[in-house]
Amino acid sequence: xxxxxxxxxxxxxxxxxxxxxxxxxxxxxxxxxxxxxxxxxxxxxxxxxxxxxxxxxxxxxxxxxxxxxxxxxxxxxxxxxxxxxxxxxxxxxxxxxxxxxxxxxxxxxxxxxxxxxxxxxxxxxxxxxxxxxxxxxxxxxxxxxxxxxxxxxxxxxxxxxxxxxxxxxxxxxxxxxxxxxxxxxxxxxxxxxxxxxxxxxxxxxxxxxxxxxxxxxxxxxxxxxxxxxxxxxxxxxxxxxxxxxxxxxxxxxxxxxxxxxxxxxxxxxxxxxxxxxxxxxxxxxxxxxxxxxxxxxxxxxxxxxxxxxxxxxxxxxxxxxxxxxxxxxxxxxxxxxxxxxxxxxxxxxxxxxxxxxxxxxxxxxx
Amino acid sequence: xxxxxxxxxxxxxxxxxxxxxxxxxxxxxxxxxxxxxxxxxxxxxxxxxxxxxxxxxxxxxxxxxxxxxxxxxxxxxxxxxxxxxxxxxxxxxxxxxxxxxxxxxxxxxxxxxxxxxxxxxxxxxxxxxxxxxxxxxxxxxxxxxxxxxxxxxxxxxxxxxxxxxxxxxxxxxxxxxxxxxxxxxxxxxxxxxxxxxxxxxxxxxxxxxxxxxxxxxxxxxxxxxxxxxxxxxxxxxxxxxxxxxxxxxxxxxxxxxxxxxxxxxxxxxxxxxxxxxxxxxxxxxxxxxxxxxxxxxxxxxxxxxxxxxxxxxxxxxxxxxxxxxxxxxxxxxxxxxxxxxxxxxxxxxxxxxxxxxxxxxxxxxxxxxxxxxxxxxxxxxxxxxxxxxxxxxxxxxxxxxxxxxxxxxxxxxxxxxxxxxxxxxxxxxxxx
Numbered sequence: 187x188x189x190x191x192x193x194x195x196x197x198x199x200x201x202x203x204x205x206x207x208x209x210x211x212x213x214x215x216x217x218x219x220x221x222x223x224x225x226x227x228x229x230x231x232x233x234x235x236x237x238x239x240x241x242x243x244x245x246x247x248x249x250x251x252x253x254x255x256x257x258x259x260x261x262x263x264x265x266x267x268x269x270x271x272x273x274x275x276x277x278x279x280x281x282x283x284x285x286x287x288x289x290x291x292x293x294x295x296x297x298x299x300x301x302x303x304x305x306x307x308x309x310x311x312x313x314x315x316x317x318x319x320x321x322x323x324x325x326x327x328x329x330x331x332x333x334x335x336x337x338x339x340x341x342x343x344x345x346x347x348x349x350x351x352x353x354x355x356x357x358x359x360x361x362x363x364x365x366x367x368x369x370x371x372x373x374x375x376x377x378x379x380x381x382x383x384x385x386x387x388x389x390x391x392x393x394x395x396x397x398x399x400x401x402x403x404x405x406x407x408x409x410x411x412x413x414x415x416x417x418x419x420x421x422x423x424x425x426x427x428x429x430x431x432x433x434x435x436x437x438x439x440x441x442x443x444x445x446x447x448x449x450x451x452x453x454x455x456x457x458x459x460x461x462x463x464x465x466x467x468x469x470x471x472x473x474x475x476x477x478x479x480x481x482x483x484x485x486x487x488x489x490x491x492x493x494x495x496x497x498x499x500x501x502x503x504x505x506x507x508x509x510x511x512x513x514x515x516x517x518x519x520x521x522x523x524x525x526x527x528x529x530x531x532x533x534x535x536x537x538x539x540x541x542x543x544x545x546x547x548x549x550x551x552x
Numbered sequence: 553x554x555x556x557x558x559x560x561x562x563x564x565x566x567x568x569x570x571x572x573x574x575x576x577x578x579x580x581x582x583x584x585x586x587x588x589x590x591x592x593x594x595x596x597x598x599x600x601x602x603x604x605x606x607x608x609x610x611x612x613x614x615x616x617x618x619x620x621x622x623x624x625x626x627x628x629x630x631x632x633x634x635x636x637x638x639x640x641x642x643x644x645x646x647x648x649x650x651x652x653x654x655x656x657x658x659x660x661x662x663x664x665x666x667x668x669x670x671x672x673x674x675x676x677x678x679x680x681x682x683x684x685x686x687x688x689x690x691x692x693x694x695x696x697x698x699x700x701x702x703x704x705x706x707x708x709x710x711x712x713x714x715x716x717x718x719x720x721x722x723x724x725x726x727x728x729x730x731x732x733x734x735x736x737x738x739x740x741x742x743x744x745x746x747x748x749x750x751x752x753x754x755x756x757x758x759x760x761x762x763x764x765x766x767x768x769x770x771x772x773x774x775x776x777x778x779x780x781x782x783x784x785x786x787x788x789x790x791x792x793x794x795x796x797x798x799x800x801x802x803x804x805x806x807x808x809x810x811x812x813x814x815x816x817x818x819x820x821x822x823x824x825x826x827x828x829x830x831x832x833x834x835x836x837x838x839x840x841x842x843x844x845x846x847x848x849x850x851x852x853x854x855x856x857x858x859x860x861x862x863x864x865x866x867x868x869x870x871x872x873x874x875x876x877x878x879x880x881x882x883x884x885x886x887x888x889x890x891x892x893x894x895x896x897x898x899x900x901x902x903x904x905x906x907x908x909x910x911x912x913x914x915x916x917x918x919x920x921x922x923x924x925x926x927x928x929x930x931x932x933x934x935x936x937x938x939x940x941x942x943x944x945x946x947x948x949x950x951x952x953x954x955x956x957x958x959x960x961x962x963x964x965x966x967x968x969x970x971x972x973x974x975x976x977x978x979x980x981x982x983x984x
Contacts, residue, residue: 209874363808406733407804407811411818415825468806475803483796487863489870490734497736501825520817541817545810 206443209488215447222436222444226260229432233278234268242278245386247377250287250300250456254392256441257433258282259451261390262308269310282313283380285373287456289317289349295456304454316380319348321372324379328372331512335539339548362471364546367408370473371514371543378425388428396438396480398431398495404476410542413516415503418495422503424515434495437488438481511540560585568776571768571809579776586765586773590622591630593764597747600634600715607639607668607713609704610659612652615719617659617781618770619762623717624663638663639707639716641700642671644679645787652782659780670707672699676942678949684788686949690861692788695949698941702933708756720760723767723801726812729819730797735866742826745819766812793862 196204196214198221204212208221233242246261248254261280268276284301287294305313321328332355333342339358342351359365381389393401402418405411416423420430433441445451461478470478484491509518521537521544539547555565556576564578570585577585594600608623610616620638627634640656643649653669660667673679676699684692708716725745732741743749750757762770774781804811927933928940935941 210871211875361808403730403733403800406729406818406822407815408808409810409814409817412821412825414822467803470807472804472807472811475800475807479800487867489867489874490863493736493866493870494733497733497738497741500738500827500830501822502827504825517821520821541814545808545814 208440218443219447222440223260223263225435226257226432227264229430229434230261230264241275242388243281243386244278244388244390245281245283245377245381245384246390247283247285248304249285249392250297250454251392252441252445252455252458253394253397253433253438255451255455256444257390257392258308259448262311265311280311281384281386282311283377284313284315285376286315286317289319290369290373300454307450307454314380316376317349318373318376319352321352321376321379322348324383325375328375335513335543336548358548359546360548362469363408363473366471366473367542367546378423378427381427386427388430391429391431392433393431394433394436394438394441395492395495396484398434398498399491400473400476400480402494402498403479404473407472407476408542409520409545410516410540412520413514413542414498415501419499419501424510434499437484437492509537511543512538513543514540516540516542568772572766572813574809583773583776586769587622587625589764590761591626593747594626594761599747599759599761600632602633603635604715605635605637605713607637607708607711607716609716609718610638610640610656611719612655612659612782613719614770614774614781614783615721615762617779618774619717619719620659620663620665621777621779623761637665637711637713638667639704639711640667640669641703641707642669642673643696643700644672644681646681648784648787651784655780655782662780668707668711670703670710672703675699675703675706676946678946680788683949686952689788695945696788698945702942705756714756716756716758718758718760719762721762721765721767721770722812722816725760725763725819726801726815727794727797729815730800731793734797735793738826738830741819742823742830745816745823764813764816796863
């Protein structure tokens with residue numbers, strides 16, 4: 187439109203009115219989508235076109251949260267671009283896994299319709315939906331580990347349906363920090379077990395930069411410092427499956443903006459529950475506390491928060507120094523000889539669990 | 553309700569709930585458990601040898617007073633055969649240090665230990681009150697921290713002692729872990745948690761026997777043992793990153809008391825995961841090469857008033873980096889080392905030609921900080937720069953002081969010192 191004055195033109199293309207500020211630069215819709223998408227493409231570089239024989243099979247766990255939904259949208263777009271080129275096969279094959287949210291938390295809605303919607307939105311890939319308690323099916327050893335983990339606090343009753351058995355175990359853990367912590371590990375184990383069962387070598391997690399920063403801080407606070415090499419960095423998990431976090435260069439707020447631009451994404455995203463102001467700090471879980479910390483500090487210092495995730499991802503995985511935790515696979519060295527830590531009675535047993543898991547065990551709740 | 557019996561002896565009445573694990577204990581059992589834990593820390597890390605002469609860095613505050621008391625008790629109970637003495641630093645802060653030094657003098661009598669006091673005034677020609685009068689309250693903790701580290705070493709050298717123990721507690725160590733994570737400081741992350749920090753230049757090692765002791769338990773110990781200590785906090789304010797980390801840790805402690813200890817353990821684990829080219833040590837867990845460690849951290853005073861200036865500065869820096877990256881040209885320090893160990897000059901490359909697939913685990917455009925140690929050209933103290941931080945700070949201070957008071961001779965010289973430092977120096981120059 188010659189002659190038309192733009193009040194605030196996009197700083198990248200200069201042709202269109204900008205619609206939002208991204209890292210102190212005003213961008214238009216298309217330039218923002220290109221900017222955000224570009225960050226993912228760079229992270230996904232290694233999954234470019236390959237000979238058919240060495241094609242990657244990637245698993246994308248979808249929680250219907252903003253981050254994993256946007257990741258799906260972006261990776262799908264990349265796959266489409268690769269498919270458009272008929273001369274060479276795509277670099278990867280994508281499989282999506284949904285762990286039905288209502289089986290994880292009673293506060294989450296049932297998502298049958300959502301599952302239909304999301305499959306229609308991304309027709310060319312395969313989706314699977316499982317319930318949280320199907321972990322007993324995919325990971326048969328987990329039950330024994332849970333019994334050992336919870337000790338007398340959890341008496342399993344094989345006559346009950348799987349849903350109730352898992353519920354019973356989860357109820358044996360009384361603090362919200364420990365419950366969230368153990369739930370996270372079980373979810374990871376379920377996704378890993380599914381990846382193995384479906385022949386995927388790599389899992390693409392949707393964690394944004396902000397989420398990774400909160401996760402890094404929370405893991406450190408929970409005595410899980412050594413697991414940052416795969417919980418925050420891209421790396422091999424203790425179960426041999428590779429973990430990748432392609433969204434690590436984008437802030438949570440940027441993903442919110444992105445989702446708002448695409449009605450087809452919006453149609454299946456479960457909106458974040460608003461942060462409640464009137465919860466006492468001591469009733470939060472450590473994961474929640476850190477998420478809040480990163481969110482509030484991130485408003486003022488987004489770069490500092492982003493740098494936390496970057497710093498944590500510079501740590502290098504080391505060889506397992508001692509035993510492996512039966513629950514989370516981390517080294518149990520941290521739980522050995524808690525000298526000066528807790529002399530009286532408690533942690534004198536031979537560590538089968540790492541320090542982080544030991545802290546979340548029901549009888550050690552404090 | 554009948555009184556709860558002590559969890560340990562089952563006889564006496566429990567009067568203390570341990571902050572560390574909420575065990576209910578009687579007075580005597582608490583004191584004994586506390587001492588035993590410090591003893592176990594000392595034994596498992598083989599901290600001392602028989603006949604060793606050890607200086608206790610004593611400020612008169614709760615931490616160092618408890619440390620002196622516990623070490624004296626353990627030395628007698630377990631026959632360590634140590635020769636203990638007190639070493640105090642006089643920063644020259646009126647209304648704070650002069651009073652707390654009186655406490656240390658009384659402690660010296662109570663514990664029958666010799667006492668040595670080293671003043672900033674005699675070492676540097678500046679008291680902290682004078683420094684604050686010159687630079688203002690913002691950033692003065694940097695000066696104090698840098699000066700203190702050297703002062704302790706020099707005091708120890710004067711006493712002919714090779715081992716200084718300090719009162720750093722678990723809360724301090726946890727705070728340092730979180731702070732270094734927030735600051736993105738990997739080298740310090742790799743050595744901040746080790747119990748012993750040695751330095752190559754001064755051959756005086758430092759250790760923190762209370763690194764697993766909770767601040768709250770130290771207060772309880774001092775209270776129940778009726779120790780004579782000084783409670784006033786330093787009147788100048790701590791640094792923003794430390795302030796932010798401290799708030800976080802207090803919140804964590806409310807949620808899960810063990811988390812302070814867990815952060816220390818996480819920190820120890822992460823130290824082993826810091827790439828060796830960053831940590832600069834072959835075995836970071838054994839003896840960390842602490843050089844100017846804790847220098848920018850201030851002294852960890854409790855009052856938590858902070859300007860947030862350091863965080864805002866870092867934010868600006870990071871935003872600028874980000875911006876530079878998103879523009880057409882990318883300016884990047886090369887990580888190639890030439891055979892003679894030098895690093896080629898900065899190159900400006902066009903992004904399109906320089907674009908390579910990112911290396912796994914190496915974020916784009918980010919370089920890992922490395923340090924190489926040498927000696928300060930002026931005072932001989934260990935430093936990663938040509939002149940050590942203390943001398944660099946003194947240079948800035950002395951430049952603006954009336955000529956008569958100058959004691960250290962300085963040539964104008966701009967080093968590639970830390971950015972915060974340089975900024976502070978600029979500020980000083982601007983304000984006069």
